Amino acid sequence: MRFILATALLLFFPFSFLLAQQFGGNPPSLKWQQINTDSVRVIFPRGMSQQGERVANIVDYLNRYTRASIGNQQRKVSIVLQNQTMESNGYVQLGPFRSEFYLAPAPASQDLGSLNWVEQLSLHEYRHVLQNNNFRQGISKVASYVFGELGQAAVTNIAVPNWFWEGDAVVMETALSPQGRGRLPAFFDGFRGLTLAGKDYSFMKIRNGSYRDFVPNHYPLGYLLNTYGRNHYGQTFWKDVTSDAVRYKGLFYPFSRSLKKRTGKNITAFYTATLEEYASAWKDYAARKDTTAAVPLLSVAKPVTNYKYVYAAGNNEWVVLKDAYNKIPGIFLLDAAGKEKLLVRPGLVYDDFFSYKNGRIVWAAARFDVRWGWKDFSVIRVWDNATGRTKTVAARGKYFSPDISANGQQVIAAAITPDMQYSLQLINTATGTVTKKLPNPENWYYTYPRFTAGDEAVISAVRNVKGEMALVQQSLSDGTATLLTPFSYTVIGIPAVSGDTIYFTAGGKDVNNVYALTLSDKKTYAITDRGNSALHMALDADKDSLVFSEFTAKGYKLYHAPVQATAWKQVTLDKQVQSAWIQPEFAEGGSILDKVTHDSLPVKKYPLFTRPFNFHSWVPSFADPNYSISLRGENVLNTTSTSIGYTYNRNEGYSRLGGDFTFGGWFPYLTTGVDYTINRNALTRSGARVYWNEATWYAGFSVPLNLSSGLYSRSITLGSKFNLLQDYFQDPRYRDNRFQYLSNRLIFNNQRARAKQHINTHFGQYLVLQYNHSLGDLYAEQLYARLDQYLPGLWPNHSLVLQGAYQERDKVFNYSFSDNFVYARGYNTPFYNRIYKLGANYHLPLFYPDWGFAQILYFSRIRTNLFYDYSQAYDFRVDANTRFTSAGAELYFDTRIGNTIPFTWGVRFSHLLDKDPVDNAQNRVEFMLPIQQLFKY
CATH class of the missing domain: 1.10.390 (Neutral Protease; domain 2)
Known part of the structure; x- marks a missing residue:
């Protein structure tokens, strides 16, 4: 099997x-x-x-x-x-x-x-x-x-x-x-x-x-x-x-x-x-028997929901990151009754950690180089409860895990450079400038720095060059660093400062637990002893109870436990007893x-053009209506791409042999290639079908731009390609022609972040504009435009997708450009020189079966799409518009084959509200597979 x-x-x-x-991701x-x-x-x-x-x-x-x-x-x-x-x-x-x-x-x-x-x-x-x-x-x-x-x-x-x-x-x-x-x-x-x-x-x-x-x-x-x-x-x-x-x-x-x-x-x-x-x-x-008793702070949520990075906000209120299967992550204010109020959504991040203090939230938001995919950055963002607004307080850098001072005037953040030098940087939130870079002669890697109670020093867990961890206190005035715990391979999590005591999580036993370190004597105490791991913790305003985030079968949940200093047990982090299963011996000789x-x-130098072709694989591709197999090559630095292969187009029935080469190491991608196509065909003005072969050489450029930020992944691709084409007609009544044309394209894609259960983004656009036009005496022209608008549905996992498309081609029909139009579902392709389509789609999940058989096919989700299409095509031969409207439903099965291959397949039922000029079918059923099958009645 x-x-x-x-x-x-x-x-x-x-x-x-x-x-x-990542193709072409590094600058030259x-x-x-x-x-x-x-x-x-x-x-x-x-x-x-x-x-x-x-x-x-x-x-x-x-x-x-x-x-x-x-x-x-x-x-x-x-x-x-x-x-x-x-x-x-x-x-x-x-x-x-x-x-x-x-x-x-x-x-x-x-x-x-x-x-x-x-x-x-x-x-x-x-x-x-x-x-x-x-x-x-x-x-x-x-x-x-x-x-x-x-x-x-x-x-x-x-x-x-x-x-x-x-x-x-x-x-x-x-x-x-x-x-x-x-x-x-x-x-x-x-x-x-x-x-x-x-x-x-x-x-x-x-x-x-x-x-x-x-x-x-x-x-x-x-x-x-x-x-x-x-x-x-x-x-x-x-x-x-x-x-x-x-x-x-x-x-x-x-x-x-x-x-x-x-x-x-x-x-x-x-x-x-x-x-x-x-x-x-x-x-x-x-x-x-000696595990720490704790009670859930909130009732169990459905679906799976993670509550992480909890902070006390006073009045039995807590600020926490909430990340649910049906909602994108957001930072919420929770009260004792379980009421939740959204404060801000952080958006795209490399690490979902945030810090809260005195009504201000700070985090490191992801930013990207416009062109070079390997170059990315972060900026420091601060949300202020007093204004309800978010502002960027630092220019682009490479920051992680920021903390904000009590007065909101300074941020301390871990920073990294491309040559792997690590530091703590103090940033002025009013000017956005780095006012101090703390010394780091040992090149420790800082994780989750936190201001001390008086904002005079920073507490951070650090890793040394061997990978051992310790808690460190570093002065903001002179940069002096003091070890608070000895270095060991025990992992240390996020610290929380409360007066003279540092609370933190660590993996000293079989699970991560909460520990406390008193700065006056540098003694470490075990605070919790639970059955599963804690991620983060916070003391309430009275400092007599602790809220921590612990992992459960429904995600990270908040638990509440009393703080009894008299019951604290002094420990040494790396000397605690762990079970044998977490200290495995594999007979491989040890470290x-x-x-x-x-x-x-x-x-030695490594030249950029080393092995530019580097053929490695035959790759089949079935993207209806094109079915192809090609010999592919890329160089190791992934700045060149080569393809030589064969394509069959199901719509026209033509075969194409060709090859292309793309270089992505400069600002634009540069592409050149040749094709020879057999049995291209099109309808003439009289309704007859004419066949020809064609040879094409082309060269062009494209520029992929990444404009992502906040909650949106956003990209624009601009490109243009010059084509030199020679026709070879099979009917002697038609004269062979040499034809030159430009193909220009713009693709814009803007997608709001999606949760795990979302079928589509709740807000976004997908826009394609393509204009082909001839150069020289032989006239040919085609304009194609498409816009998909994504909107939320009535419930969290529903979505509405509106679609508009337009295509116009010249009436001379000297040449027929490739057809990418999205026709009204259920109809055959009509003759036209101008056509438009409006469509509406409503996507919703039906079931989550979580069921399979024989390790062959597993059903994760069954969903449907209810659609309506309205289209008009203008036939200049008879000077008339023909209407094509249809309605129906698509049933999709999100499955995996053999526990390995993600595979979505489905069936579409289309009811034709207008007569199909090609045949008299009123209903069509299509199976949406890599190779489509069609039934009509």
Whole structure:
């Protein structure tokens, strides 16, 4: 079955979901260098040689000593270090074979940990390199020969589930370091929360997720399954299972069949056994007699809702970030009765943390370079309750996690530079200028700085170069830094200052709990001891009770607990007892980070045009009405793109052979290409159909612009292309012509942020303008315009989409340009030289089944669209307008095939309110699949 699914993926689905790179994202002013060894080529911007050397040294060590549990196949990989972005991420891909590290560390430590980010990326991402190298076996190897690297990627991603890819990589980052996500309490909050709530979801639901309920993602799932397999069946167990899977030993469910053969359990039974083992430990831990009693602050909300980053606002009121499955995130004021008042929505951010003090809210909002996709920034935004307005108080920088002073005149924020230098910066909110940059000789990475009670110093959790964490107090007057806790690999969360006491969360035990540190004696105390992790906390105005945000099966919920200083237990963060399951031993030799040498390696220039074509894959694409297969190529820096291929157009029945090349390293994208099209055709003025072949050379440019900010993702693409075309008519009555024309296009897309359950954005526009016109004596012209307007519906997950479209072409019909018009649904294409259409669509969800069968097909959501189309087409031959109106409904099924492939399919019923001039059909039923089927009656 999995082999069949893999074949379907290769034949019917685009490969875009396998691609992660950013095309043309860096400016040409960025100069690149490389370190080249036997196992890796590390490519990095000039000035980043220290990071490049560290990556190369770690990768060489991993390649030499850590392949026993995955396989011995080797292949050299290119790793590109990106230092212009504020995102914290990394990936490995085939097509082309490469990896990219996003070098900015995550501002939070609870989820990804506190390790040196370059080292953690090297451990995790190079495991993906070894996986790809060793999964090229059997049928997967055949696919790599037939379809290239993306063919291998498609087949291996079907054969080996995504939970294994990421779980195995998390195992290795944990096994080969002193920390890793496998030792972080928060990493298990999701599964632990479901267990403690008695939620026993099916394996298919765990694999495919839900629009209705919280389901952990494939990272913790994969870690738990991988660890269980290693513990019970040995270090090389998964190497043997994945080898069977990628070879498709047994065409039906090869991964599960291999598990069954080696363990007696299929994948569902294997998951059940894994969860039972961990669940017993989690239940026992939560059932201890000395756990801290707490009561929910609010009733359980539906759907899943997260309440995070709580602050006391006085009068039994709290300021909190609310993020629900059916609402976009907003900062709300809550009262004791549970009443909620929206204060402000932060919009696009890299980290959803905010700070509140004396009626003012501050956060770091995301900003983007207009042209270069890898360059992004943040600005400091402040909302003031006194005015109800939000203003930007700092120019674009690279800021995280700001805090505001009691008088609102200053903001302290963590900052980062492209060369990975970290600092705390003091910003004047009136002028927006940086008034002070605190000294940081050790290059600590600051997380969540907070003003002390008198605004004379800053408290921050910091990470040193090894990845150990400590709480630090730093003077704002002279920059002197004082350690409040010793450095250790215990993760420290967000501090909250209350007089002489610092409250914070930390992962000293099996879960993240609330701790307190008294500045007078620097003693640390455990405040809570709960069954699942706390994220953030705040004292109420009387300082006799604590409200904290704790993870549950319904998201982060607020809990209320009394503060009894007499019951505090003094602790040392890194000396608390943790259960054995959170201190795993994988027999991989332990941490390698102190073993890897710091060898100085030769650094050379990396030319921008290195391997500009770099063909890697045959890529099929089925985007009705065009069906194509092309040989694709991109260079490693992703500034060039090449395609050579064949396309069949279902509307006209023509075939096209062609190739194109695009360079994206300058401000505009520059494109050139050639096509030869066979059997193009069109209706003449007399109604006859004429056929011809055509050869075309074209060259042009486009400029993609990113204007996103606030709540809106916004882009504009402008472009123009010159075409030189030669016609070859099949009917001797028509004379062959050489034809030149310009094709000009503008695309504008503006989309308000969407919540998880939203089908469409609640407000947005999609505008396309295209104008083609001839140059020279042979006249031809076509104008096309389309506007989609998105509006909210009657309920939160409903949406109304209004559409208008217009197309006009000349009456001479010397040449027929490509037709992109959106016709009234249900009708055949009429003859016209001018046509317009108005449409209305009302989208709404019907059910969230969360059901599937046989690990083949899983239904996440069933939704419908009620539509009405009105169109008029002008036929100049008879000087008359013909009306086309239809109404109907579309039923969509949002599914996943094989627990892997997102696949939306549906059926459309159209009732024709006007006669179709082509036939007499009154109703049509269309199945909306990659290849459409049509019934009429």
